[in-house]
Amino acid sequence: MSEHCIVIGASHAAAQLVSSLRQEGWEGKISIVGDEPYLPYHRPPLSKAFFVGEKTEEDLLIRAADFYTKNKVDLLLGSRVSRIDRDAKKIILEDDAEIPYTKLVLTTGARVRKIPFVGSELAGVFYMRDLNDVKQTHKFTGPGKSAVIIGGGYIGLETAASLRKIGMNVTVIEAMSRVLQRVTAPEVSAFYTRIHTEEGVDIRTEAGVDAITGEQHVEGVRLADGSTIPADLVIIGVGVLPNVELAEAADLTIDNGIVVDEFATTNDSDIFAAGDCSNHYNPIYKRQLRLESVQNATDQAKIAAKAICGKPEVYRALPWFWSDQYDLKLQIAGLSQGFDQVVIRGDSEQGRSFAAFYFSEGNLIAVDAINRPKEFMMSKRALTAGQSADPLKLADESIEIKDAFN
Ligand SMILES: Cc1cc2nc3c(=O)[nH]c(=O)nc-3n(C[C@H](O)[C@H](O)[C@H](O)COP(=O)(O)OP(=O)(O)OC[C@H]3O[C@@H](n4cnc5c(N)ncnc54)[C@H](O)[C@@H]3O)c2cc1C
Structure with missing residues (x-):
C-alpha cells in the first residue's frame, strides 16, 4: 500500500x-x-x-x-x-x-470540563472552546446586558475583559480564594483582581454556584450564600x-x-x-x-x-504562553508550578507593567511578564539555556535586565 x-x-x-x-x-x-x-x-x-x-x-x-x-x-x-x-x-x-x-x-x-449545574441547559449558558460556541454567544451580548463568568482562570478573565469592552456588566465567580490560583503567584492574582475591579468587573472569590436560574433563557446565577446575580449570558470556564x-x-x-x-x-x-x-x-x-x-x-x-519522515529530533522546547486582557499583554515563559520564591520587578500594586520571576531552590523556573516584552525575551532565552538569575538584581530596576542573569 x-x-x-x-x-x-x-x-x-x-x-x-x-x-x-x-x-x-x-x-x-x-x-x-x-x-x-x-x-x-x-x-x-x-x-x-x-x-x-x-x-x-x-x-x-x-x-x-x-x-x-x-x-x-x-x-x-x-x-x-x-x-x-x-x-x-x-x-x-x-x-x-x-x-x-x-x-x-x-x-x-x-x-471543556462540564459541571452539571442545575440550569446549565438554559439558553444563554456557554462553554468557550469552539468557534460554534462563540458564534452563538453573540446573540446574548450587547451594551448594558449582564454576564456572569464561572471560573477565574485565563479564559474566564479574558472573556470578562472582552465583555467589558462591549459595555456589559460582568461578574466573575471563582471558587478558590483568588483568581488564577492554580497558575500564578498571589501578587499576580492580586494585580489582575485590581485591574478587573478598576475596569468595572465584580470579582467574587470563594464563591460557590448553587444553580443557574431562569425559565428557558438564563436569568441569573444563584450562589451558595443564597444571593442571585442577574445574567443574560453565563460563560463557564473551569478547565x-x-x-x-x-x-x-x-x-x-x-x-x-x-x-x-x-x-x-x-x-x-x-x-x-x-x-x-x-x-x-x-x-x-x-x-x-x-x-x-x-x-x-x-x-x-x-x-x-x-x-x-525518519529524521527524529528530541522535543526540548521551553513552554511559553500568553494572555491578552484590556491593554495588558501577559507573556509567560516556563512553568511556575512548585515555586518557593517570587521576585517582583516593577510595581504590581500600581500601574500596569511588572514582571514576576519564579524560583525553586534558588533556580529561576518561570516568569510572568506583563507589558514587559524585554523581561519575557531575556527570561525565555535564559530558561532555554538552563541559566538562572540573581533575585536581588532582578528586583532592582536600576540594573539592566540583561545583567541579572547568570
Ligand atoms: C478561548 C480560548 C483561548 C485560548 N487562548 C490561548 C492563548 O492565549 N495562548 C495559548 O497558547 N493558548 C490558548 N488557548 C489554548 C490553545 O487554543 C490550545 O492549546 C490549542 O488549541 C491546542 O491545539 P490542538 O491542535 O492540540 O487541539 P485543539 O485545538 O483542541 O483541537 C483538537 C481538534 O480535534 C477534534 N477532534 C477530537 N476528537 C476527534 C475525533 N475523534 N475525530 C475528529 N476530530 C476530533 C476536536 O473537535 C478539535 O477540533 C486558548 C484556548 C481557548 C479555547
Whole structure:
C-alpha cells in the first residue's frame, strides 16, 4: 500500500503537522479528519479579538484554504473518527467509512470540563472552546446586558475583559480564594483582581454556584450564600480534559493524556500524538507534562513530522504562553508550578507593567511578564539555556535586565 499519513483533529497541531510533513519531504498522501466543520483556525482569539468583533472568521484561519490544495492535503471536515483498528491499520469514521493509514497522528486536543449545574441547559449558558460556541454567544451580548463568568482562570478573565469592552456588566465567580490560583503567584492574582475591579468587573472569590436560574433563557446565577446575580449570558470556564478516548480504546498508553516519547511517538511506532491531547517528558523540567498551549501544539507537531519522515529530533522546547486582557499583554515563559520564591520587578500594586520571576531552590523556573516584552525575551532565552538569575538584581530596576542573569 502507498504511504498515507492521517491526522485526527483539525486544529493548531494538525495545521502545523501537515505543513512540516511536506517540508520534511513526505511524498505520500496526507489527510486531516476533523469533527468541526471548519478549516483549522486560531482558538486564542475566540475569547479576545474575535469575541469583540475585531477579527472575522476568515482572520482566524491558521492557513488559507489554498494551502491545503497546494500541499495535497485532503480535508475531511465535519467527520468524527469513532475507532482506530491498529491491527488492520485503518480508522473508522462515525458513518462506518474505513480509511487505511501507514502513519497516524492524534491531534485530538481537549474539550471543556462540564459541571452539571442545575440550569446549565438554559439558553444563554456557554462553554468557550469552539468557534460554534462563540458564534452563538453573540446573540446574548450587547451594551448594558449582564454576564456572569464561572471560573477565574485565563479564559474566564479574558472573556470578562472582552465583555467589558462591549459595555456589559460582568461578574466573575471563582471558587478558590483568588483568581488564577492554580497558575500564578498571589501578587499576580492580586494585580489582575485590581485591574478587573478598576475596569468595572465584580470579582467574587470563594464563591460557590448553587444553580443557574431562569425559565428557558438564563436569568441569573444563584450562589451558595443564597444571593442571585442577574445574567443574560453565563460563560463557564473551569478547565479542559484531554480527548484520549479514541487512543485508549485502541490500547495506546494513557496517563493524563496520550503518552508519547521525546519524538512524539506513542507505544505504537506508527502512531504519534501532539498538542493538548498528549503527555510528554520535558527535559528542561525533568517531568511529564500535558500542556495546553499553541506553542506546544505547534512545536510538538514539528517533532512528530520529523519522526514520521525518519529524521527524529528530541522535543526540548521551553513552554511559553500568553494572555491578552484590556491593554495588558501577559507573556509567560516556563512553568511556575512548585515555586518557593517570587521576585517582583516593577510595581504590581500600581500601574500596569511588572514582571514576576519564579524560583525553586534558588533556580529561576518561570516568569510572568506583563507589558514587559524585554523581561519575557531575556527570561525565555535564559530558561532555554538552563541559566538562572540573581533575585536581588532582578528586583532592582536600576540594573539592566540583561545583567541579572547568570
Ligand atoms: C478561548 C480560548 C483561548 C485560548 N487562548 C490561548 C492563548 O492565549 N495562548 C495559548 O497558547 N493558548 C490558548 N488557548 C489554548 C490553545 O487554543 C490550545 O492549546 C490549542 O488549541 C491546542 O491545539 P490542538 O491542535 O492540540 O487541539 P485543539 O485545538 O483542541 O483541537 C483538537 C481538534 O480535534 C477534534 N477532534 C477530537 N476528537 C476527534 C475525533 N475523534 N475525530 C475528529 N476530530 C476530533 C476536536 O473537535 C478539535 O477540533 C486558548 C484556548 C481557548 C479555547
